[in-house]
Amino acid sequence: MKEQLNKLKEKLAEISNISRSIGLLGWDQQTYMPPAAAESRGNQMATLGKFAQEMSISPELGRIIDDLKRFLPEIDPDSDEACLISVSSKDYDKATRVPVDFVVEQAKITAIAQQAWVEARQNSNFQIFLPHLQKVVDLRRRYSSFFPEVEHPYDALLDDFEPGMKTSEVKNIFNAMRPKQVELIKAISDRPQVDNSFLHQAFDEKKQWDFGVEVITKFGYDWNRGRQDKAHHPFTSSFGLDDVRITTRVDPNFFNTMLFGSMHECGHALYGLGIGRNLDYTGLDGGASLAIHESQSRMWENLVGRSLPFWEYFYPRLQEVFPSQLSNISLKHFYKGINKVQPSFIRVEADEATYNLHIMLRLELEIAMIEGTVSLKDLPAIWNNRIEEYLGVTPPNDAQGVLQDIHWSAGGLGYFSTYALGNLISVQLWEKINQDIPNLTERIRQGEFGELLGWLMSNIHRHGRKFEPQTLVEKATGSTISSAPYLRYLEKKFNQIYDI
Numbered sequence: 389m390k391e392q393l394n395k396l397k398e399k400l401a402e403i404s405n406i407s408r409s410i411g412l413l414g415w416d417q418q419t420y421m422p423p424a425a426a427e428s429r430g431n432q433m434a435t436l437g438k439f440a441q442e443m444s445i446s447p448e449l450g451r452i453i454d455d456l457k458r459f460l461p462e463i464d465p466d467s468d469e470a471c472l473i474s475v476s477s478k479d480y481d482k483a484t485r486v487p488v489d490f491v492v493e494q495a496k497i498t499a500i501a502q503q504a505w506v507e508a509r510q511n512s513n514f515q516i517f518l519p520h521l522q523k524v525v526d527l528r529r530r531y532s533s534f535f536p537e538v539e540h541p542y543d544a545l546l547d548d549f550e551p552g553m554k555t556s557e558v559k560n561i562f563n564a565m566r567p568k569q570v571e572l573i574k575a576i577s578d579r580p581q582v583d584n585s586f587l588h589q590a591f592d593e594k595k596q597w598d599f600g601v602e603v604i605t606k607f608g609y610d611w612n613r614g615r616q617d618k619a620h621h622p623f624t625s626s627f628g629l630d631d632v633r634i635t636t637r638v639d640p641n642f643f644n645t646m647l648f649g650s651m652h653e654c655g656h657a658l659y660g661l662g663i664g665r666n667l668d669y670t671g672l673d674g675g676a677s678l679a680i681h682e683s684q685s686r687m688w689e690n691l692v693g694r695s696l697p698f699w700e701y702f703y704p705r706l707q708e709v710f711p712s713q714l715s716n717i718s719l720k721h722f723y724k725g726i727n728k729v730q731p732s733f734i735r736v737e738a739d740e741a742t743y744n745l746h747i748m749l750r751l752e753l754e755i756a757m758i759e760g761t762v763s764l765k766d767l768p769a770i771w772n773n774r775i776e777e778y779l780g781v782t783p784p785n786d787a788q789g790v791l792q793d794i795h796w797s798a799g800g801l802g803y804f805s806t807y808a809l810g811n812l813i814s815v816q817l818w819e820k821i822n823q824d825i826p827n828l829t830e831r832i833r834q835g836e837f838g839e840l841l842g843w844l845m846s847n848i849h850r851h852g853r854k855f856e857p858q859t860l861v862e863k864a865t866g867s868t869i870s871s872a873p874y875l876r877y878l879e880k881k882f883n884q885i886y887d888i
Contacts, residue, residue, distance in 0.1 A: 389459050392468060394453050396476060399443070401669035408442040408627045410495075415537045415625040415633060417616045419795075423503060430499030434492045441491040444483040453477050460594035471854035473671055478551075485534040490527075497523050497886070498799045505797035506620055512787035514768050521796055522764055525757050528801045532758060542758050545802030548809060549678040550809065555755065558805045561812075562748050565871050569779075572878060573741055576729045579886040581706055584725035586717050587643045596638055596646045599709050602649065602701065604654040607688060608841045609634075614657055621794040622649040624656035624685075629668050638735060642738060643713075644726060651693040652736075658841060662849030677857040678803060679869075680848065682810020684815060690740055691818050691877075692840075695874035696723050724885055731779035733788040740811075745778045747808040750793070754801050773794040813861055815874040817848070820865045 404848035413433050421429060422858040442447070455501035456473045463470045506515035523532055535544040540555040547553065601616065626632045634653035639645040656833075659675055667673045669861060675681040692698055696719075704720060707714045714722065729739045753770065756762040762770060771790040776782045783789030795803050821843050822828050847864045858868045882888065 389469075391455065392452055392455050395474070396449075396456060396472070398668055399446075399449050399452065400476065400671045401506065402439055402702075403443050404669045404671065404673070406436050406443070408838050410440065411447065411625055412437045412627050414754065415627075418619045418621075423506070424788060426500050426503035430496040430658055431642040432494035432589050433499055433630055433856060436494040437491045438488055441483065441486070441488045441682065444480070444486035445486075445488075450480055451485070453480055465853075468666060468670075468672070472672055475853055482535075486531065487709065490530065494531075494636070494799060495529050497527060498797065501799075502794065502798040505791065505794060509620070509787050512785040512791065514786040514790055517791065517797070518765060520562065520768075524796060524799050525764065525801070528797060529758060529760075540755075542755050542802065545754075546805065549800075549803050550552055550807050550857060551618075551677055552858060553677075553809075555681075558809070561869075561871060562744075562751065562805075562808065565744065565808075565875070566748060568875055569741065569744055569878070572882065573729065574885050575888050576882060579888060582724045582728040582729070582885070583721070584728045586722075587666065587681045587725055588641060588715065589713055590641055591713060593638045593640050593646075595709050596640075596643070599706060600636070600647050602705075603693075604650055607651070607654055607658065608833055609654050609657060610661060613661055616650065616653075621648070622653050624653045624660065626657075626660040626674070628665055629661065629665060629677075632657045641836065642737075648689050648693060652685045654691040655688035655800045656681055658688070658844070659684045659849050662841075662845040663852045664850040666825070667852040667854070672852045672854055674853050675855055676848075676851065676855060676860045678806035679813055680857050682807050683813035684810075684844065684848070686807075686810050687814040687818065687844075691814060692832060692837070695832065696851060697724075697829050699723055700833050701835040701884055727881070727885055727888070729882060731781045733775070733781060735843075738794075741878055742779060744808045746775075747775050747804050749778060750804040754804060758801065809857075809869065812871050812874045813857075814869060815877045816861065816865050816867075817844075818877070819873050 393579065410433050411474040413429060413436070417426070417429050418470045447505065453476050457477060460470060461472060465471075465474075475714075495518070500518075501524050504520040505517050508514060520858075529541070530543040531536070538544050538547075542555045546555055546558070550558075567722055573644040605611070613630045614632045614634065616634050616636060618637060620637065622636045623630065624634045634650065634657050637655060657679055663673050671838050686763055699722065700721060703719050707717075717725075727739065729741050732738055734744070735750075738746055749771070752774070753762065757764065766788045775789070793804075795801075821840065824843060825831070825839055828840060831837070848860065851860060855863065862868050
Protein backbone atom coordinates (compact mmCIF):
# COMPACT_ATOMS: atom_id res chain seq x y z
CA MET A 389 0.00 0.00 0.00
CA LYS A 390 2.78 2.45 0.89
CA GLU A 391 4.39 2.10 -2.54
CA GLN A 392 1.09 2.71 -4.31
CA LEU A 393 0.35 5.70 -2.09
CA ASN A 394 3.68 7.24 -2.99
CA LYS A 395 2.94 6.70 -6.69
CA LEU A 396 -0.45 8.38 -6.24
CA LYS A 397 1.11 11.35 -4.46
CA GLU A 398 3.73 11.72 -7.21
CA LYS A 399 1.01 11.85 -9.88
CA LEU A 400 -1.12 14.29 -7.88
CA ALA A 401 1.88 16.54 -7.21
CA GLU A 402 2.52 16.87 -10.95
CA ILE A 403 -1.13 17.75 -11.58
CA SER A 404 -1.03 20.20 -8.69
CA ASN A 405 1.97 22.02 -10.12
CA ILE A 406 0.22 22.51 -13.44
CA SER A 407 -3.04 23.59 -11.77
CA ARG A 408 -1.18 26.10 -9.61
CA SER A 409 0.53 27.47 -12.71
CA ILE A 410 -2.87 27.93 -14.36
CA GLY A 411 -4.03 29.71 -11.24
CA LEU A 412 -1.04 32.04 -11.35
CA LEU A 413 -1.84 32.96 -14.96
CA GLY A 414 -5.44 33.62 -13.89
CA TRP A 415 -4.29 35.85 -11.03
CA ASP A 416 -2.11 37.86 -13.39
CA GLN A 417 -4.99 38.14 -15.84
CA GLN A 418 -7.09 39.95 -13.23
CA THR A 419 -4.33 42.10 -11.78
CA TYR A 420 -1.53 43.09 -14.17
CA MET A 421 -2.13 41.56 -17.61
CA PRO A 422 -2.66 44.12 -20.41
CA PRO A 423 -6.22 43.91 -21.82
CA ALA A 424 -5.11 42.99 -25.35
CA ALA A 425 -3.45 39.81 -24.08
CA ALA A 426 -6.74 38.01 -23.27
CA GLU A 427 -6.71 35.70 -26.30
CA SER A 428 -3.07 34.64 -25.91
CA ARG A 429 -3.62 34.15 -22.19
CA GLY A 430 -6.56 31.93 -23.00
CA ASN A 431 -4.37 29.83 -25.28
CA GLN A 432 -1.69 29.51 -22.59
CA MET A 433 -4.23 28.42 -19.98
CA ALA A 434 -5.87 26.06 -22.45
CA THR A 435 -2.56 24.30 -23.17
CA LEU A 436 -1.79 23.83 -19.48
CA GLY A 437 -5.39 22.83 -18.82
CA LYS A 438 -5.11 20.16 -21.51
CA PHE A 439 -2.00 18.73 -19.87
CA ALA A 440 -3.62 18.74 -16.44
CA GLN A 441 -6.77 17.08 -17.76
CA GLU A 442 -4.85 14.40 -19.63
CA MET A 443 -2.87 13.60 -16.50
CA SER A 444 -6.02 13.62 -14.37
CA ILE A 445 -7.69 10.96 -16.52
CA SER A 446 -4.68 8.80 -17.33
CA PRO A 447 -5.35 5.04 -17.15
CA GLU A 448 -2.26 4.64 -14.97
CA LEU A 449 -3.68 7.01 -12.36
CA GLY A 450 -6.96 5.11 -12.47
CA ARG A 451 -5.19 1.79 -11.88
CA ILE A 452 -3.29 3.18 -8.90
CA ILE A 453 -6.51 4.47 -7.34
CA ASP A 454 -8.32 1.16 -7.96
CA ASP A 455 -5.46 -0.73 -6.32
CA LEU A 456 -5.59 1.52 -3.28
CA LYS A 457 -9.37 1.31 -2.90
CA ARG A 458 -8.96 -2.33 -1.90
CA PHE A 459 -7.33 -1.17 1.34
CA LEU A 460 -10.14 1.18 2.41
CA PRO A 461 -11.98 -1.38 4.61
CA GLU A 462 -8.76 -1.92 6.57
CA ILE A 463 -7.86 1.67 7.50
CA ASP A 464 -9.37 4.47 9.59
CA PRO A 465 -11.85 6.31 7.34
CA ASP A 466 -10.76 9.65 8.84
CA SER A 467 -7.06 9.05 8.21
CA ASP A 468 -5.14 11.07 5.65
CA GLU A 469 -4.63 7.91 3.61
CA ALA A 470 -8.30 6.89 3.49
CA CYS A 471 -9.46 10.42 2.67
CA LEU A 472 -6.80 10.77 -0.02
CA ILE A 473 -7.94 7.55 -1.69
CA SER A 474 -11.66 8.40 -1.45
CA VAL A 475 -11.35 11.99 -2.66
CA SER A 476 -8.94 11.00 -5.45
CA SER A 477 -11.40 8.34 -6.59
CA LYS A 478 -14.24 10.85 -6.82
CA ASP A 479 -12.02 13.42 -8.55
CA TYR A 480 -10.88 10.81 -11.06
CA ASP A 481 -14.43 9.71 -11.81
CA LYS A 482 -15.50 13.30 -12.45
CA ALA A 483 -12.43 14.10 -14.54
CA THR A 484 -12.87 11.06 -16.80
CA ARG A 485 -16.37 12.23 -17.67
CA VAL A 486 -15.04 15.48 -19.16
CA PRO A 487 -13.36 15.35 -22.62
CA VAL A 488 -9.98 17.03 -22.93
CA ASP A 489 -11.21 19.08 -25.89
CA PHE A 490 -13.95 20.49 -23.68
CA VAL A 491 -11.42 21.64 -21.06
CA VAL A 492 -9.36 23.38 -23.74
CA GLU A 493 -12.40 25.09 -25.24
CA GLN A 494 -13.62 26.23 -21.83
CA ALA A 495 -10.26 27.79 -20.94
CA LYS A 496 -10.18 29.79 -24.17
CA ILE A 497 -13.79 30.94 -23.99
CA THR A 498 -13.72 32.00 -20.34
CA ALA A 499 -10.42 33.88 -20.71
CA ILE A 500 -11.93 36.02 -23.47
CA ALA A 501 -15.28 36.24 -21.64
CA GLN A 502 -13.63 37.66 -18.53
CA GLN A 503 -12.00 40.44 -20.51
CA ALA A 504 -15.32 41.13 -22.27
CA TRP A 505 -16.99 41.34 -18.85
CA VAL A 506 -14.46 43.94 -17.71
CA GLU A 507 -15.18 46.05 -20.80
CA ALA A 508 -18.94 45.57 -20.48
CA ARG A 509 -18.90 46.55 -16.82
CA GLN A 510 -16.75 49.60 -17.45
CA ASN A 511 -19.19 50.72 -20.15
CA SER A 512 -22.27 49.46 -18.28
CA ASN A 513 -23.34 47.69 -21.46
CA PHE A 514 -24.65 44.12 -21.14
CA GLN A 515 -24.74 43.71 -24.92
CA ILE A 516 -20.92 43.61 -25.00
CA PHE A 517 -20.94 40.62 -22.66
CA LEU A 518 -24.04 38.83 -23.98
CA PRO A 519 -22.47 36.72 -26.79
CA HIS A 520 -19.69 35.61 -24.44
CA LEU A 521 -22.16 34.72 -21.70
CA GLN A 522 -24.11 32.62 -24.19
CA LYS A 523 -20.98 30.60 -24.94
CA VAL A 524 -20.27 30.15 -21.24
CA VAL A 525 -23.81 28.98 -20.49
CA ASP A 526 -23.71 26.58 -23.41
CA LEU A 527 -20.47 25.17 -21.98
CA ARG A 528 -21.97 24.70 -18.54
CA ARG A 529 -25.00 22.92 -19.99
CA ARG A 530 -22.69 20.59 -21.88
CA TYR A 531 -20.70 19.99 -18.71
CA SER A 532 -23.85 19.05 -16.84
CA SER A 533 -24.73 16.57 -19.60
CA PHE A 534 -21.59 14.59 -18.71
CA PHE A 535 -23.37 13.61 -15.48
CA PRO A 536 -26.76 12.28 -16.62
CA GLU A 537 -27.45 10.57 -13.29
CA VAL A 538 -27.94 13.82 -11.33
CA GLU A 539 -31.39 14.74 -10.03
CA HIS A 540 -31.21 18.21 -11.59
CA PRO A 541 -28.77 19.49 -14.25
CA TYR A 542 -27.64 22.22 -11.84
CA ASP A 543 -26.51 19.54 -9.35
CA ALA A 544 -23.45 18.77 -11.47
CA LEU A 545 -22.35 22.42 -11.33
CA LEU A 546 -23.11 22.83 -7.64
CA ASP A 547 -21.13 19.72 -6.71
CA ASP A 548 -17.94 21.27 -8.12
CA PHE A 549 -18.14 23.98 -5.47
CA GLU A 550 -20.15 22.27 -2.73
CA PRO A 551 -19.43 18.52 -2.79
CA GLY A 552 -22.42 16.39 -1.94
CA MET A 553 -24.93 19.25 -1.92
CA LYS A 554 -28.07 19.04 -4.07
CA THR A 555 -29.98 21.87 -5.73
CA SER A 556 -33.13 20.78 -3.91
CA GLU A 557 -31.35 21.05 -0.54
CA VAL A 558 -30.16 24.58 -1.23
CA LYS A 559 -33.58 25.67 -2.47
CA ASN A 560 -35.21 24.24 0.66
CA ILE A 561 -32.76 26.09 2.92
CA PHE A 562 -33.31 29.35 1.05
CA ASN A 563 -37.08 28.97 0.91
CA ALA A 564 -37.18 28.50 4.67
CA MET A 565 -34.92 31.48 5.31
CA ARG A 566 -36.36 34.00 2.88
CA PRO A 567 -39.58 34.89 4.74
CA LYS A 568 -37.74 35.30 8.04
CA GLN A 569 -35.13 37.57 6.51
CA VAL A 570 -37.80 39.59 4.70
CA GLU A 571 -39.69 39.91 8.00
CA LEU A 572 -36.56 41.22 9.74
CA ILE A 573 -35.90 43.72 6.96
CA LYS A 574 -39.52 44.90 7.18
CA ALA A 575 -39.21 45.39 10.94
CA ILE A 576 -36.01 47.38 10.45
CA SER A 577 -37.60 49.53 7.75
CA ASP A 578 -40.27 50.59 10.24
CA ARG A 579 -37.62 52.01 12.59
CA PRO A 580 -35.71 55.32 12.29
CA GLN A 581 -32.88 54.83 9.83
CA VAL A 582 -29.24 54.84 10.84
CA ASP A 583 -27.16 57.74 9.50
CA ASN A 584 -24.02 56.53 7.72
CA SER A 585 -23.38 59.60 5.59
CA PHE A 586 -19.98 60.01 7.24
CA LEU A 587 -18.82 56.88 5.37
CA HIS A 588 -19.52 58.57 2.04
CA GLN A 589 -16.84 61.22 1.84
CA ALA A 590 -13.25 61.49 0.66
CA PHE A 591 -10.91 58.91 2.25
CA ASP A 592 -7.33 58.96 1.01
CA GLU A 593 -6.69 55.74 -0.92
CA LYS A 594 -3.21 55.06 0.47
CA LYS A 595 -4.35 55.66 4.04
CA GLN A 596 -7.24 53.25 3.49
CA TRP A 597 -4.84 50.68 2.08
CA ASP A 598 -2.34 51.03 4.94
CA PHE A 599 -5.04 50.77 7.59
CA GLY A 600 -6.42 47.64 5.92
CA VAL A 601 -2.92 46.13 5.89
CA GLU A 602 -2.60 46.93 9.60
CA VAL A 603 -5.87 45.14 10.38
CA ILE A 604 -5.27 41.94 8.44
CA THR A 605 -1.71 41.75 9.78
CA LYS A 606 -3.29 41.70 13.25
CA PHE A 607 -5.60 38.92 12.05
CA GLY A 608 -2.52 36.82 11.31
CA TYR A 609 -1.98 37.20 7.55
CA ASP A 610 1.62 36.21 6.80
CA TRP A 611 3.15 38.67 4.32
CA ASN A 612 6.09 36.34 3.75
CA ARG A 613 3.58 33.91 2.24
CA GLY A 614 1.21 36.33 0.54
CA ARG A 615 0.56 39.78 -0.91
CA GLN A 616 -2.33 42.13 -1.67
CA ASP A 617 -3.07 43.76 -5.02
CA LYS A 618 -5.91 45.63 -6.70
CA ALA A 619 -8.50 43.95 -8.91
CA HIS A 620 -11.83 44.84 -10.51
CA HIS A 621 -13.49 42.26 -8.25
CA PRO A 622 -11.78 41.13 -5.01
CA PHE A 623 -10.59 37.51 -4.95
CA THR A 624 -8.06 35.20 -3.31
CA SER A 625 -5.69 32.84 -5.12
CA SER A 626 -3.67 29.99 -3.66
CA PHE A 627 -0.62 28.71 -5.52
CA GLY A 628 0.63 26.60 -2.63
CA LEU A 629 0.67 26.57 1.15
CA ASP A 630 3.31 29.33 1.11
CA ASP A 631 1.79 31.50 -1.63
CA VAL A 632 -1.77 32.66 -0.95
CA ARG A 633 -2.54 36.08 -2.42
CA ILE A 634 -5.45 38.44 -1.96
CA THR A 635 -6.86 41.34 -3.94
CA THR A 636 -9.16 44.20 -3.06
CA ARG A 637 -10.50 47.40 -4.58
CA VAL A 638 -10.55 50.94 -3.24
CA ASP A 639 -13.31 53.54 -3.44
CA PRO A 640 -11.87 56.97 -2.56
CA ASN A 641 -15.33 58.21 -1.58
CA PHE A 642 -16.67 55.29 0.43
CA PHE A 643 -14.85 53.81 3.40
CA ASN A 644 -16.37 50.30 3.54
CA THR A 645 -15.27 48.97 0.15
CA MET A 646 -11.57 48.45 0.70
CA LEU A 647 -11.43 47.51 4.39
CA PHE A 648 -14.23 44.99 4.49
CA GLY A 649 -13.12 43.59 1.15
CA SER A 650 -9.62 43.06 2.53
CA MET A 651 -10.92 41.45 5.72
CA HIS A 652 -13.13 39.15 3.65
CA GLU A 653 -10.32 38.03 1.36
CA CYS A 654 -7.97 37.70 4.32
CA GLY A 655 -10.40 35.14 5.78
CA HIS A 656 -10.04 33.07 2.62
CA ALA A 657 -6.26 33.43 2.73
CA LEU A 658 -5.95 32.40 6.38
CA TYR A 659 -7.79 29.20 5.45
CA GLY A 660 -5.40 28.52 2.59
CA LEU A 661 -2.35 29.24 4.73
CA GLY A 662 -3.64 27.02 7.55
CA ILE A 663 -4.06 23.76 5.63
CA GLY A 664 -1.95 20.96 7.08
CA ARG A 665 1.43 20.55 5.43
CA ASN A 666 0.88 16.81 5.47
CA LEU A 667 -1.72 17.43 2.73
CA ASP A 668 0.48 19.54 0.46
CA TYR A 669 0.51 18.41 -3.20
CA THR A 670 -2.00 15.62 -2.49
CA GLY A 671 -5.20 17.06 -3.93
CA LEU A 672 -6.45 17.47 -0.36
CA ASP A 673 -4.60 20.78 0.00
CA GLY A 674 -7.60 22.99 -0.75
CA GLY A 675 -10.78 24.07 1.00
CA ALA A 676 -13.47 21.54 1.83
CA SER A 677 -15.94 23.55 -0.23
CA LEU A 678 -16.73 27.10 -1.27
CA ALA A 679 -19.29 27.41 1.54
CA ILE A 680 -16.67 26.42 4.11
CA HIS A 681 -14.33 28.94 2.49
CA GLU A 682 -17.02 31.62 2.64
CA SER A 683 -17.69 30.80 6.29
CA GLN A 684 -14.11 31.86 6.98
CA SER A 685 -14.21 35.07 4.95
CA ARG A 686 -17.62 36.12 6.25
CA MET A 687 -16.55 35.35 9.83
CA TRP A 688 -13.57 37.68 9.69
CA GLU A 689 -15.44 40.32 7.71
CA ASN A 690 -18.67 40.36 9.72
CA LEU A 691 -18.58 38.47 13.00
CA VAL A 692 -15.19 40.00 13.80
CA GLY A 693 -14.85 43.06 11.56
CA ARG A 694 -18.35 44.50 12.03
CA SER A 695 -18.52 43.74 15.75
CA LEU A 696 -18.48 46.36 18.48
CA PRO A 697 -15.55 44.78 20.42
CA PHE A 698 -13.41 44.91 17.26
CA TRP A 699 -14.00 48.61 16.85
CA GLU A 700 -13.52 49.32 20.56
CA TYR A 701 -9.94 48.36 19.80
CA PHE A 702 -9.47 49.74 16.27
CA TYR A 703 -11.67 52.85 16.17
CA PRO A 704 -9.29 55.17 18.05
CA ARG A 705 -6.60 54.18 15.57
CA LEU A 706 -8.92 54.82 12.61
CA GLN A 707 -9.77 58.25 13.99
CA GLU A 708 -6.04 59.01 14.08
CA VAL A 709 -5.78 58.04 10.40
CA PHE A 710 -8.86 60.06 9.31
CA PRO A 711 -9.28 62.82 11.92
CA SER A 712 -11.15 65.28 9.73
CA GLN A 713 -13.66 62.63 8.65
CA LEU A 714 -14.21 60.79 11.96
CA SER A 715 -13.08 62.83 14.95
CA ASN A 716 -16.64 64.00 15.63
CA ILE A 717 -18.21 60.60 14.99
CA SER A 718 -18.72 58.55 18.17
CA LEU A 719 -17.88 54.86 18.37
CA LYS A 720 -21.57 54.01 18.75
CA HIS A 721 -22.48 56.11 15.72
CA PHE A 722 -19.68 54.53 13.67
CA TYR A 723 -20.67 51.00 14.70
CA LYS A 724 -24.28 51.57 13.69
CA GLY A 725 -23.17 53.22 10.47
CA ILE A 726 -21.07 50.30 9.23
CA ASN A 727 -23.96 47.97 10.09
CA LYS A 728 -26.70 50.04 8.49
CA VAL A 729 -29.41 47.92 6.89
CA GLN A 730 -30.44 49.37 3.57
CA PRO A 731 -31.37 47.49 0.41
CA SER A 732 -28.70 48.19 -2.16
CA PHE A 733 -27.56 47.25 -5.65
CA ILE A 734 -24.09 45.80 -4.99
CA ARG A 735 -23.80 42.36 -3.41
CA VAL A 736 -20.27 42.66 -2.05
CA GLU A 737 -21.22 45.83 -0.18
CA ALA A 738 -24.62 44.59 1.04
CA ASP A 739 -25.36 44.57 4.76
CA GLU A 740 -25.73 41.30 6.61
CA ALA A 741 -29.54 41.43 6.78
CA THR A 742 -30.05 41.82 3.01
CA TYR A 743 -27.00 39.95 1.67
CA ASN A 744 -28.59 36.53 1.33
CA LEU A 745 -31.40 37.92 -0.83
CA HIS A 746 -28.78 38.90 -3.41
CA ILE A 747 -27.60 35.30 -3.45
CA MET A 748 -31.11 33.90 -3.77
CA LEU A 749 -31.70 36.10 -6.80
CA ARG A 750 -28.55 34.84 -8.50
CA LEU A 751 -29.29 31.21 -7.70
CA GLU A 752 -32.73 31.48 -9.28
CA LEU A 753 -31.31 33.05 -12.42
CA GLU A 754 -28.52 30.48 -12.71
CA ILE A 755 -30.94 27.58 -12.40
CA ALA A 756 -33.15 29.17 -15.06
CA MET A 757 -30.15 29.65 -17.37
CA ILE A 758 -29.14 26.01 -17.05
CA GLU A 759 -32.73 24.84 -17.50
CA GLY A 760 -33.09 27.09 -20.54
CA THR A 761 -36.22 28.71 -19.13
CA VAL A 762 -34.85 32.24 -19.51
CA SER A 763 -33.52 34.08 -22.54
CA LEU A 764 -30.11 35.55 -21.77
CA LYS A 765 -30.88 38.78 -23.60
CA ASP A 766 -33.65 39.40 -21.06
CA LEU A 767 -31.37 39.01 -18.03
CA PRO A 768 -30.93 42.75 -17.29
CA ALA A 769 -34.69 43.31 -17.17
CA ILE A 770 -35.35 40.12 -15.20
CA TRP A 771 -32.57 41.03 -12.77
CA ASN A 772 -33.98 44.49 -12.23
CA ASN A 773 -37.51 43.21 -11.72
CA ARG A 774 -36.39 40.53 -9.28
CA ILE A 775 -34.23 42.82 -7.16
CA GLU A 776 -37.08 45.32 -7.05
CA GLU A 777 -39.33 42.53 -5.80
CA TYR A 778 -36.86 41.32 -3.16
CA LEU A 779 -35.21 44.54 -2.01
CA GLY A 780 -37.32 47.39 -3.33
CA VAL A 781 -34.50 48.94 -5.40
CA THR A 782 -33.91 49.13 -9.15
CA PRO A 783 -30.34 49.35 -10.51
CA PRO A 784 -29.80 52.51 -12.59
CA ASN A 785 -27.53 50.66 -15.04
CA ASP A 786 -26.12 47.26 -15.98
CA ALA A 787 -22.85 47.80 -14.07
CA GLN A 788 -24.74 48.05 -10.80
CA GLY A 789 -27.09 45.26 -11.82
CA VAL A 790 -26.53 42.18 -13.90
CA LEU A 791 -22.86 42.94 -14.67
CA GLN A 792 -21.58 43.49 -11.13
CA ASP A 793 -20.12 39.99 -10.55
CA ILE A 794 -17.26 38.32 -12.45
CA HIS A 795 -18.35 34.73 -11.73
CA TRP A 796 -20.39 33.99 -14.87
CA SER A 797 -17.61 35.19 -17.17
CA ALA A 798 -15.24 32.71 -15.51
CA GLY A 799 -17.72 29.86 -15.92
CA GLY A 800 -18.62 29.89 -12.21
CA LEU A 801 -22.28 28.94 -12.50
CA GLY A 802 -22.99 26.87 -9.39
CA TYR A 803 -20.89 29.12 -7.17
CA PHE A 804 -23.26 31.75 -5.75
CA SER A 805 -25.29 29.70 -3.28
CA THR A 806 -22.08 28.96 -1.39
CA TYR A 807 -21.95 32.59 -0.22
CA ALA A 808 -25.22 32.29 1.69
CA LEU A 809 -24.38 28.81 2.95
CA GLY A 810 -21.11 30.26 4.16
CA ASN A 811 -23.02 32.82 6.21
CA LEU A 812 -24.93 30.05 7.95
CA ILE A 813 -21.81 28.00 8.67
CA SER A 814 -19.89 31.03 9.96
CA VAL A 815 -22.35 31.66 12.78
CA GLN A 816 -22.76 27.97 13.53
CA LEU A 817 -18.99 27.78 14.02
CA TRP A 818 -19.02 31.07 15.93
CA GLU A 819 -21.42 29.71 18.55
CA LYS A 820 -19.14 26.72 19.11
CA ILE A 821 -16.02 28.90 19.20
CA ASN A 822 -17.56 31.07 21.93
CA GLN A 823 -18.30 27.95 23.95
CA ASP A 824 -14.70 26.78 23.61
CA ILE A 825 -13.18 30.26 24.10
CA PRO A 826 -15.44 31.89 26.72
CA ASN A 827 -13.39 35.11 26.79
CA LEU A 828 -13.31 35.53 23.00
CA THR A 829 -15.15 38.87 23.12
CA GLU A 830 -12.58 40.31 25.49
CA ARG A 831 -9.74 38.95 23.34
CA ILE A 832 -11.16 40.76 20.30
CA ARG A 833 -11.61 43.91 22.40
CA GLN A 834 -7.88 43.78 23.13
CA GLY A 835 -6.99 43.22 19.46
CA GLU A 836 -5.91 39.63 20.07
CA PHE A 837 -6.93 37.15 17.37
CA GLY A 838 -4.42 34.34 17.81
CA GLU A 839 -6.66 32.04 19.84
CA LEU A 840 -9.52 32.44 17.36
CA LEU A 841 -7.23 31.67 14.42
CA GLY A 842 -5.80 28.72 16.32
CA TRP A 843 -9.27 27.25 16.85
CA LEU A 844 -10.07 27.62 13.15
CA MET A 845 -6.78 26.06 12.12
CA SER A 846 -7.29 23.11 14.46
CA ASN A 847 -10.94 22.43 13.64
CA ILE A 848 -11.30 23.58 10.01
CA HIS A 849 -8.18 24.67 8.16
CA ARG A 850 -5.80 21.78 8.76
CA HIS A 851 -8.26 19.24 7.33
CA GLY A 852 -8.22 20.73 3.82
CA ARG A 853 -10.44 18.64 1.53
CA LYS A 854 -10.41 15.52 3.68
CA PHE A 855 -14.11 15.79 4.53
CA GLU A 856 -17.24 16.92 2.70
CA PRO A 857 -18.69 20.15 4.12
CA GLN A 858 -21.58 18.59 6.02
CA THR A 859 -19.21 16.13 7.67
CA LEU A 860 -16.67 18.81 8.54
CA VAL A 861 -19.30 21.10 10.09
CA GLU A 862 -20.67 18.20 12.12
CA LYS A 863 -17.20 17.29 13.37
CA ALA A 864 -16.57 20.90 14.40
CA THR A 865 -19.95 21.78 15.90
CA GLY A 866 -21.83 18.54 16.56
CA SER A 867 -24.51 19.13 13.93
CA THR A 868 -24.83 19.53 10.17
CA ILE A 869 -25.44 22.88 8.46
CA SER A 870 -28.34 24.76 10.04
CA SER A 871 -29.83 28.21 9.47
CA ALA A 872 -31.07 28.60 13.08
CA PRO A 873 -27.84 30.08 14.56
CA TYR A 874 -27.57 32.59 11.72
CA LEU A 875 -31.15 33.78 12.11
CA ARG A 876 -30.64 34.11 15.89
CA TYR A 877 -27.53 36.16 15.26
CA LEU A 878 -29.24 38.53 12.82
CA GLU A 879 -32.23 39.10 15.09
CA LYS A 880 -30.11 39.76 18.19
CA LYS A 881 -27.68 42.10 16.45
CA PHE A 882 -30.17 44.19 14.52
CA ASN A 883 -32.77 44.26 17.25
CA GLN A 884 -30.12 46.02 19.37
CA ILE A 885 -28.97 48.38 16.62
CA TYR A 886 -32.49 49.40 15.60
CA ASP A 887 -34.20 49.07 19.00
CA ILE A 888 -36.81 46.68 17.62
